[in-house]
Amino acid sequence: MGLPRFAKTNESSSNLYVANCGPAVGLDLDIVKSAFSKFGVVSGVYSADESGTRVIVSFVDNSCARAAFEALDRRACEELGGRVLHIKYSVFQPPLDKVQVNDSVPVCLETSDMNIPGICLIHDFITIEEEKELLAAVDSRPWKSLAKRRVQHYGYEFCYSTRNVNTNQHLGELPSFLSPVLDRISSFEELSNTLETSLDQLTVNEYPPGVGLSPHIDTHSAFEGSIFSLSLAGPCIMEFRKYTDIDWISKSTSLDKEVENSDSSSSFLRRAIYLPPRSILLLSGEARYAWHHYIPHHKVDLVNDSVIRRASRRVSFTIRKVRKGPCLCQYPQYCDSRK
Numbered sequence: 001m002g003l004p005r006f007a008k009t010n011e012s013s014s015n016l017y018v019a020n021c022g023p024a025v026g027l028d029l030d031i032v033k034s035a036f037s038k039f040g041v042v043s044g045v046y047s048a049d050e051s052g053t054r055v056i057v058s059f060v061d062n063s064c065a066r067a068a069f070e071a072l073d074r075r076a077c078e079e080l081g082g083r084v085l086h087i088k089y090s091v092f093q094p095p096l097d098k099v100q101v102n103d104s105v106p107v108c109l110e111t112s113d114m115n116i117p118g119i120c121l122i123h124d125f126i127t128i129e130e131e132k133e134l135l136a137a138v139d140s141r142p143w144k145s146l147a148k149r150r151v152q153h154y155g156y157e158f159c160y161s162t163r164n165v166n167t168n169q170h171l172g173e174l175p176s177f178l179s180p181v182l183d184r185i186s187s188f189e190e191l192s193n194t195l196e197t198s199l200d201q202l203t204v205n206e207y208p209p210g211v212g213l214s215p216h217i218d219t220h221s222a223f224e225g226s227i228f229s230l231s232l233a234g235p236c237i238m239e240f241r242k243y244t245d246i247d248w249i250s251k252s253t254s255l256d257k258e259v260e261n262s263d264s265s266s267s268f269l270r271r272a273i274y275l276p277p278r279s280i281l282l283l284s285g286e287a288r289y290a291w292h293h294y295i296p297h298h299k300v301d302l303v304n305d306s307v308i309r310r311a312s313r314r315v316s317f318t319i320r321k322v323r324k325g326p327c328l329c330q331y332p333q334y335c336d337s338r339k
């Protein structure tokens with residue numbers, strides 16, 4: 001993919017066009033990112049053009065971009081070798097034929113804005129060092145290739161054709177590299193409140209850019225209680241849908257299906273959340289049992305007016321508890337144990 005297209009603007013925005021810094025003057029994009037990160041979460045830093053001396057710094061939030069603009073425009077920036085930066089606001093101009101954006105649903109940054117009971121996102125749940133260790137651990141183990149992504153299963157194998165697990169085939173205890181994550185889950189009140197029994201299944205997913213997951217509810221009869229999803233290496237958008245007037249099972253497509261069902265005939269509530277790397281998402285209660293979740297198959301997402309490019313990969317750890325009996329949830333219309 002070429003350079004993302006940005007245009008300068010006088011209006012406040014979450015993207016900054018920053019002149020007089022960049023790789024051509026010895027400032028790699030990650031150094032620029034770290035200098036601007038003290039003003040808030042930077043979702044990406046890109047070369048603005050081929051010069052190597054002009055970059056775009058995209059923040060997740062407009063107010064952080066404004067703070068950086070006010071602190072750094074036409075001033076010498078110590079962290080960037082004392083260079084005097086010239087900053088303007090900038091807007092992303094997607095080439096409409098190429099970039100698929102998440103159409104009209106606003107993307108929340110916090111689960112408290114989503115109005116879905118039972119959902120909770122914790123940012124920076126693990127450190128950069130821990131993230132590196134977890135990635136090294138899974139990369140030293142064998143991956144299984146699916147059509148578009150790679151997976152690993154621990155505890156129990158998840159079977160994609162039946163969307164269930166064979167409880168008679170225990171693969172063994174969860175691996176020791178997961179222990180710090182499990183301990184931290186127990187130490188967070190928001191997360192451990194919903195946990196009645198110990199987690200015993202881990203699915204590791206590796207998504208290349210442009211690959212997502214079709215809308216699904218994790219099978220009620222396969223997993224009980226809460227589901228945790230830890231994001232590593234790259235960000236994504238996760239969308240949630242609560243279907244209101246259709247047979248739910250027709251929407252529970254295979255996780256690997258490339259094209260989403262046409263939804264023109266059904267109606268559903270829709271929400272979206274930005275999942276940054278190192279965050280953990282808890283789905284419990286209604287969020288887990290009644291809402292479909294889905295990762296759009298995009299290379300670029302728009303989070304409000306900020307452009308977020310998917311990294312070279314996103315790795316997720318989905319941690320669950322395998323169910324040994326029928327599901328007795330309060331959401332029978334979404335429950336395969338009642339069909």
Ligand SMILES: O=C(O)CCC(=O)C(=O)O
Binds near residue numbers: 205
């Ligand atoms: O990648 C993720 O965060 C979610 C994976 C997921 O929904 C699943 O494995 O059922």
Ligand SMILES: [Fe+2]
Binds near residue numbers: 216217218293
């Ligand atoms: Fe899922």
